[in-house]
Amino acid sequence: MGTAMQPGEFWSKGDYAAAGDRWAEASVRLAETYTRPGNEVLDLACGPGAFAIEAAEAGAKVTALDAAGALLDLARVRAENAGAAVEWIQADMTAVPADDAGFDVVASAFGCMFAPDPVAMATELVRLCRKGGRIAVLAWTPESAFGAMAPLAGRFLPNGGVSPVERWSRPENVAELFADLPVRLSFTVRTVDVVWDDLDAAVDEIVNGNPAWIMIRSAVEPTGRWEELRAGLRELFAVNGKTEEHRFVLPVDYLETLARKRLGPVDQLHGSAHSASARRGQQRDRGRVRRVAFACHRLEPALRQERSDPRQERRTQPPPAEAARHRDQAQARPRRI
Numbered sequence: 001m002g003t004a005m006q007p008g009e010f011w012s013k014g015d016y017a018a019a020g021d022r023w024a025e026a027s028v029r030l031a032e033t034y035t036r037p038g039n040e041v042l043d044l045a046c047g048p049g050a051f052a053i054e055a056a057e058a059g060a061k062v063t064a065l066d067a068a069g070a071l072l073d074l075a076r077v078r079a080e081n082a083g084a085a086v087e088w089i090q091a092d093m094t095a096v097p098a099d100d101a102g103f104d105v106v107a108s109a110f111g112c113m114f115a116p117d118p119v120a121m122a123t124e125l126v127r128l129c130r131k132g133g134r135i136a137v138l139a140w141t142p143e144s145a146f147g148a149m150a151p152l153a154g155r156f157l158p159n160g161g162v163s164p165v166e167r168w169s170r171p172e173n174v175a176e177l178f179a180d181l182p183v184r185l186s187f188t189v190r191t192v193d194v195v196w197d198d199l200d201a202a203v204d205e206i207v208n209g210n211p212a213w214i215m216i217r218s219a220v221e222p223t224g225r226w227e228e229l230r231a232g233l234r235e236l237f238a239v240n241g242k243t244e245e246h247r248f249v250l251p252v253d254y255l256e257t258l259a260r261k262r263l264g265p266v267d268q269l270h271g272s273a274h275s276a277s278a279r280r281g282q283q284r285d286r287g288r289v290r291r292v293a294f295a296c297h298r299l300e301p302a303l304r305q306e307r308s309d310p311r312q313e314r315r316t317q318p319p320p321a322e323a324a325r326h327r328d329q330a331q332a333r334p335r336r337i
């Protein structure tokens, strides 16, 4: 869903956090999985700060960046209330004002998937990460209720809607973004249970609070088809969720991409602006495109092997105490793919 508006202005509209807090468990789990005390951690597109605050509370040195001042203000208050020390930066995630290789962990929960140039975004993530460090990115899978929202809305928008999100939500697409970058990739699909009082409360909160849906509504209402689209969204949630006693539960799958930056002696990156433009040039080069295809092809046997290895699944299960803590709010049903 493209917009000519600047990202900061766009994401300050409505009330992203009202619904976003309902899937904050995905960010919390990401921080628990990948950050350690003393790590230098960057949360890109931090929004209301769930990942950053969790990582800081666990003892990491956290920098969190977002374009939206309103969400950063909320994140600051939340961090202060939690006693978590985080350095907040208002900036564009596609050109981060930070030195190369300054972070042990670079993470983005449902954030960098909005970058208009996903290849340049992948390059920027790798530039920021230390050799041997980890990059972790979350994106809704295309088949999930949230992943299906953009194509649904696209059927009602004059230009069909433009969304780069799918580039981050399928392993083969992500592998293309990181092709030729010095990383080793692995993928896990997890599920977060998003809970509202009832189905209508879910639809109301999304269409009235989510900045993308506010924009969609203003574009579709003049066509006279808004109620049809709203009914389509309700149906999407209804078929993917379940009404239980006093609540509506929507299980939403997301892809967790983990990119480990190689320790190898050759680091092909020489600064974000240079490397981003160089990589765009490489993508246009036919030889490189063939190598991307080869890299994707080579990935498949490794993925199949992981899928059939039950130890891989066990490794991704949360410890029993943690699983018990989150049983009501959210469930992680990780599948290595």
Ligand SMILES: C[S@@+](CC[C@H](N)C(=O)[O-])C[C@H]1O[C@@H](n2cnc3c(N)ncnc32)[C@H](O)[C@@H]1O
Pocket (backbone or CB within 6 Å): 007, 008, 011, 012, 016, 020, 024, 027, 044, 045, 046, 047, 048, 049, 050, 065, 066, 067, 068, 071, 091, 092, 093, 094, 108, 109, 110, 111, 112, 114, 115
């Ligand atoms: C779906 S929200 C995710 C927020 C948070 N990480 C979470 O999981 O709740 C997307 C976030 O990306 C941020 N964002 C989008 N484009 C951006 C850009 N170009 N630079 C910085 N932040 C951006 C928005 O402001 C918003 O906070």
